[in-house]
Amino acid sequence: MTIEQQIITILAVVAGTMLTRFLPFLIFPEGRKPPKYITYLGTVLPCAVIALLVVYCLRDVVFTDWHGLPEFLAIAFIVFLHRWRKNTLLSIAGGTVFYMLLVQGVFT
Amino acid sequence: MKMQAFKAALPHTLPIAVGFLFLGVSYGFLMRSLGFSFVYPMLMSLFIFAGSMEFVAAHLLLLPFNPWRALGLALMVNARHLFYGISMLDKYKGLGWKKPYLIFGMCDESFTINCTVKLPADVDSGWFMFFVTLLNQIYWVAGATLGSLLGYIIKFDTTGIDFVMTALFVVMFLGQWDEAKEHRPALVGLGCACLCLLLFGGDSFVLPAMALIVLCFTFDRKRAEQTTKEAA
Numbered sequence: 001m002t003i004e005q006q007i008i009t010i011l012a013v014v015a016g017t018m019l020t021r022f023l024p025f026l027i028f029p030e031g032r033k034p035p036k037y038i039t040y041l042g043t044v045l046p047c048a049v050i051a052l053l054v055v056y057c058l059r060d061v062v063f064t065d066w067h068g069l070p071e072f073l074a075i076a077f078i079v080f081l082h083r084w085r086k087n088t089l090l091s092i093a094g095g096t097v098f099y100m101l102l103v104q105g106v107f108t
Numbered sequence: 109m110k111m112q113a114f115k116a117a118l119p120h121t122l123p124i125a126v127g128f129l130f131l132g133v134s135y136g137f138l139m140r141s142l143g144f145s146f147v148y149p150m151l152m153s154l155f156i157f158a159g160s161m162e163f164v165a166a167h168l169l170l171l172p173f174n175p176w177r178a179l180g181l182a183l184m185v186n187a188r189h190l191f192y193g194i195s196m197l198d199k200y201k202g203l204g205w206k207k208p209y210l211i212f213g214m215c216d217e218s219f220t221i222n223c224t225v226k227l228p229a230d231v232d233s234g235w236f237m238f239f240v241t242l243l244n245q246i247y248w249v250a251g252a253t254l255g256s257l258l259g260y261i262i263k264f265d266t267t268g269i270d271f272v273m274t275a276l277f278v279v280m281f282l283g284q285w286d287e288a289k290e291h292r293p294a295l296v297g298l299g300c301a302c303l304c305l306l307l308f309g310g311d312s313f314v315l316p317a318m319a320l321i322v323l324c325f326t327f328d329r330k331r332a333e334q335t336t337k338e339a340a
Contacts (some may be wrong), residue, residue, distance in 0.1 A: 005173040010152060012175040013165045014134055016182025017158045017189075021214050024193030030201055041322070042194050046223050047280045047288060047298025048321050050281050052314070053216055055301035056188075057274040059310035074271060075278055082282050091282075092123040095275040100268035 068108045076101035113235030119227060121243040126216045127272040132251020133157060134270075139166055146256035153252035157188055157245055158215060162244045162252075189317055192219040195312045199223070213241040215248075217273070220280045226287075296324045312336065 001009065028034040034042075061068040078095035085091070132153065139149040144166075156162050161182055168178050192214050199222065200207050210222075222237045285294055304317035 001169060001173050003140065007167055008175050009168055009173065009178045010156070012178035013152075013161060013168070013182045014155050016179045017156055017161055017186050018290065020183060020186040020189035020214065021193060021211050024190060024197060025207075025211055026133065028197055030181060034197060035324075037204075038197070039195060039330070041325060042197055044293040044296075044325050045191045045321075046195045047187065047253075047284050048295035048300070048325075050220060050277060051294050051297030052188065052301045052317055052321070053220070053277045054274065054281055055298065055305055055317075056314060057277060059305055062305075065308070071271075071274070074275070076277050077244070078275055079282065082279060088279055088283070089119065089122060091279045092272060092275045093126075095278070096126075096269065096272040099271040099275070103268040 066107050070099060070102040073102060109232050110235055112230065113232050116227065116231045117236050117239035121240055122248070123276050124221075124244050125247045127270070127276065128217075128247035129251040129254070130269050130272070132248050132253075133255030135159070135162055136252045136257070137168075138163065138253020140168060142170065144169070144256075146253055149174055149252040149256045150249065153249045155279050157213060158186055158189075159248070164280055184315065187318060188216075189214060191318065192223075192335075195223055199233070199237070199321075203237075206234055206238045210237055210241055213245050215244065216304075217276065218244045220277060224280050266292060267284065293325070293326065296328070297321055297332045300324060 019086050024090045028038065058068060058071055061071045078091050079099045082088075082091040135153070136146070136149045139152075148169075149162075152162050152165060156165060158204070164181060164185060165178070168282050171177075193211070196210075196214070196219070202211065203214070214222075218237075218241045221240050225236075227233055227236055281294065285291065288294065299319045300320040301313070304313040304320060307313070308316055
């Protein structure tokens with residue numbers, strides 16, 4: 001690829017990405033009230049899409065040697081930490097350190 | 109007002125600073141190892157600002173020139189943003205010049221924080237969301253640039269540190285779960301995603317999962333509306 005072709009390729013990726021981010025706001029600008037159906041989706045989608053993101057992060061681990069066991073243990077640890085202390089930063093940091101210890105020390 | 113919003117936003121972005129600096133650095137490494145100068149990861153992380161797509165774009169640059177394939181891949185990999193947009197139509201309303209930037213910078217992590225955090229009444233939510241988005245983008249661009257410039261300095265074993273992103277989403281999920289009266293949306297998302305992952309595999313399950321989620325909600329709508337009425 002020449003420099004020009006590389007720039008065009010990157011611009012195409014930027015355009016595709018921005019289209020997915022801006023489209024809902026272009027279709028339903030502030031002056032126009034979105035249909036009830038869309039407003040309804042806006043209230044239920046956040047919970048569903050974060051669940052989707054969790055699965056998206058874990059998409060490859062089921063097919064590894066340990067079939068996601070270290071990930072499962074780390075998530076269980078996060079749930080425990082979060083129920084216990086209710087501190088977002090502590091749960092995230094604790095879960096990550098626990099996972100790193102697992103994959104570096106136990107499930108190598 | 110700005111300072112207060114910044115102080116409120118900063119702690120929420122700290123886990124992302126860790127994750128983004130690490131992921132950004134690995135992205136910078138990758139671009140360097142493919143033979144690109146640091147200008148590429150710097151500008152790509154600044155303008156594309158969608159982690160997974162930038163890794164894909166790195167490899168696209170090595171294939172024969174085909175901008176349509178690049179556009180199509182970007183649309184598919186990032187289709188989940190459509191859901192974010194629909195979820196944020198109301199929250200991003202009336203924010204003036206901040207709004208286009210908030211939409212431009214709506215990556216998974218910024219969306220997750222802006223969508224779930226409940227702010228005290230005295231913190232301006234527009235500025236809060238602006239700083240969350242801006243800080244996250246700064247971490248990402250800084251990470252990508254650093255990684256391509258100084259990759260050889262970092263020597264400690266970072267295996268597993270990318271789990272910080274998973275941990276973030278799990279904690280946000282738990283937070284939403286505890287606050288919601290109705291757990292069906294979360295369960296629908298989890299169920300559809302798992303089912304489609306098993307059926308379609310890791311590379312292509314997101315689009316079918318999104319379609320299935322919308323389908324489930326469409327069928328569930330009448331019932332859900334009734335429940336909200338009763339609750340209110």
